[in-house]
Amino acid sequence: MLQVPFIRDNKAIVVERLAKRNIDAAKLIDEVIVLDEKRRRLQTELDHTLAESNTLSKEIGHLFKSGKVEEANVLKAKTGALKETSKTLTDQLNTTAENLQEVLFQIPNVPHESVPEGNSEEDNEEIFKAGEIPTLHKGAQPHWELAKKYDIIDFELGNKITGAGFPVYKGKGARLQRALIAYFLDKNTAAGYTEYQLPHLINEASGIGTGQLPDKEGQMYHVTEDNLYLIPTAEVPGTNIFRNTVLNETDLPVGITGYTPCFRREAGSYGAHVRGLNRLHQFDKVEIIRVEHPTKSYQALDEMVNHVKAILEDLKLPYRILRLCAGDTSFASALTYDFEVFSTAQDRWLEVSSVSNFETFQANRLKLRFKNTNGKNELAHTLNGSSLALPRILAGILENYQTETGILIPEVLKPYTGFDII
Known part of the structure; x- marks a missing residue:
């Protein structure tokens, strides 16, 4: 606000x-x-x-x-x-x-001066690209076909149990999913973020605090009898740890990380671009959150971007970074960088992370302040980023690491999976 x-x-x-x-x-x-x-x-x-x-x-x-x-x-x-x-x-x-x-x-955050003008994702600005796009063998398949072939993700079973957009991970697919979560958390904690296990439901005040409520797009699942909401991201419960809090300036910066499932109604589109893991109603994500001094938040944003870059480079996935245009930037964000991984089998870029600085917008709603050197209370800056969202990372690994004999496991994940190939 x-x-x-x-x-x-x-x-x-x-x-x-x-x-x-x-x-x-x-x-x-x-x-x-x-x-x-x-x-x-x-x-x-x-x-x-x-x-x-x-x-x-x-x-x-x-x-x-x-x-x-x-x-x-x-x-x-x-x-x-x-x-x-x-x-x-x-x-x-x-x-x-x-x-x-x-x-x-009703008023969204004011975009940072560096945010380009534009109406949609077509107007986003590519600022960085790295990694080699692999040449796949003849007959290479998209991840939803690979999932069926190797019996590692069952979309139809998820549809039977719940509905479309709720996949069931099986065998080595489940193990790979768990390996990614553990690896991301280890990378984040090694970088100084404190790990939290967070609630998966929030109250109305928490949704208001981070800008998800009022929910104009109707993207949140609402448990009406108890007036609770399923979280769309760990950002919401994680940032609300600091609601109605006054920190000391010496406490800053504060960094936390946490794994949660995420729930989004994602009403709307159909087609190949939303098939399989490309768009889900429930998915896993590891988040990083920072509370910063206002004079240091953009330095912190750069550090978070570099942290996510390092993870993608460890996974050896081709990726790019976009500076989102104003029309594609979320309601609460002042500046957002999106990370996208290239899916060779689908011949398209898949978003895997957003890293954002909200400046004082969330802190004002949250009443999140710190006592400055003059003894006065001042609003902090909040930041968060996906580190990382799993569905499209998993899709990128399955598709880019596929061979004629199976799906290879990225070197960095082998200690977590306990196997080299699916």
Whole structure:
């Protein structure tokens, strides 16, 4: 959530930057300023009313002690009227504050100045590419055919148990999945991230805190009876560890990592580009999350990008990095880099990670602050990244490492799998 003082002081910049997202925010920004002025006016009136009421209450006490009962009763009547006024002002203030928050919830984060303009993924900017695209043997297959051939992932069984988008991993497929999770966690903890095991359901406050709620796209699974939500990513419970928290500046930076299943409704499209592991309703992911000092968050973002690069290079998968355009950047992010692995069998790029800096947008919702050297509370910056999302990484390994005799296992994973080939 954008900070109101920032909006007030930078109205033209906010409107201009949000226009890069193809959003005409001028009306919403004006509404924020009007509501904030009303809120501040009501707060001032309420403060004056309460102060006057307190002063009269003390005076009434003195009058009663002095035996001036009649004068005291006159003032009591006046304090009664002031209490009614303060109640009315409090109700108006609360309504105005709620209306202001509702408007603020509609405004996405302001894109960083480096974010390119654009409407969709076609406008994203490629900034890095590495790795050799392998030449596969004749008759090489996409991963959904390999999964059936080697009996390692059963999409039809998942469809029977739950529905489309809930695959069942079997035998060496399950072992490879577990190996990837353990490897990612080991890489992250070796880099200084503290491992957490996190809840897979969150309450409404947690969804609001990281920007998933209000859920305009209807992408979250909602357990209505308990008003809980299945997590779309470990980012949500992980970042909410710090909700309503004041850290010391010396505590920063904070880095955590965790593995969770992720649940997304992903309503919509069909076709080869969403077949198999390309798009799922339930999938596994290992996340890295950082809480940073505002002056160091973009250095931290670069470090996170380099960390994910190192993992992909260990796996020896061809990959590229995209700087997302404003129209493809998520609601809460100021700047996002996407990592994509090339699937030779499908002849297309598959997204495997997003690494983002949210600046103060999430921290403002979360009330996540730190006490600076002057002893004042200041909003921290939050960042997160997939390190990594498993379905398309697994698809990339199955497809790029396939041979005529089986699927080879990347060297770095062999100590985790206990086998060299499927």
